[in-house]
Amino acid sequence: MANKRIGVIVGSLRKESFNKKIAHFLIEHAPMGYDLAMIEIGQLALYNQDYDEGDSPAAYQPFREALKSLDAVIFVTPEYNRSVPGVLKNAIDVGSRPYGKNCWDGKPAWVISSSISNLSGFGANHHLRQSLVFLNMPTMQQPEVYLANCQNLFDDDGKLSNADTAKFLQQSLEAFIQFTEKVRV
Numbered sequence: 001m002a003n004k005r006i007g008v009i010v011g012s013l014r015k016e017s018f019n020k021k022i023a024h025f026l027i028e029h030a031p032m033g034y035d036l037a038m039i040e041i042g043q044l045a046l047y048n049q050d051y052d053e054g055d056s057p058a059a060y061q062p063f064r065e066a067l068k069s070l071d072a073v074i075f076v077t078p079e080y081n082r083s084v085p086g087v088l089k090n091a092i093d094v095g096s097r098p099y100g101k102n103c104w105d106g107k108p109a110w111v112i113s114s115s116i117s118n119l120s121g122f123g124a125n126h127h128l129r130q131s132l133v134f135l136n137m138p139t140m141q142q143p144e145v146y147l148a149n150c151q152n153l154f155d156d157d158g159k160l161s162n163a164d165t166a167k168f169l170q171q172s173l174e175a176f177i178q179f180t181e182k183v184r185v
């Protein structure tokens with residue numbers, strides 16, 4: 001049987017993004033039978049509803065096709081001004097349209113947030129969940145993953161070096177795999 005495909009979407013374009021490093025940790029620890037792959041969002045032009053009635057930016061179609069091919073989605077995001085970074089909200093919107101062609105529909109989701117403060121991206125995490133309700137993405141409730149002070153979790157090579165966090169993320173990934181098996185539509 002073919003491996004299940006799980007897309008990992010990061011809400012930061014920053015080269016040294018801590019959220020990207022967390023995403024890479026998950027990709028490197030994909031359980032047997034699952035392929036985890038980064039789905040890039042930085043190339044997506046700002047969504048404009050006019051595109052739904054004519055030509056849309058070239059990057060939209062491959063992005064939408066990539067979403068449709070997925071069995072589940074993991075979001076790893078920072079918080080910008082107590083909410084979802086614009087680049088991630090834009091990707092959510094692009095994937096949701098044209099009306100009636102929601103590429104996210106029915107795909108199990110997991111939201112991980114992190115920040116360099118004690119707040120751990122809680123605001124972004126829950127604002128993102130609000131969109132996922134409307135997009136009909138069953139979202140894992142437990143364990144919740146909020147990573148505070150994420151700048152302290154990595155070694156000089158950018159690898160996750162905090163053993164407790166690594167263990168927690170691996171256990172949470174296993175929980176998400178079980179969740180996807182239960183809820184996949």
Ligand SMILES: Cc1cc2nc3c(=O)[nH]c(=O)nc-3n(C[C@H](O)[C@H](O)[C@H](O)COP(=O)(O)O)c2cc1C
Binds near residue numbers: 014079080083115120
């Ligand atoms: C525009 C902007 C807004 C931010 N707003 C918040 C915020 O509301 N809460 C927070 O904890 N950190 C905030 N931060 C700090 C981020 O946690 C920090 O920049 C983090 O490293 C971003 O994630 P990244 O490393 O994956 O790029 C903000 C950063 C930027 C650039």
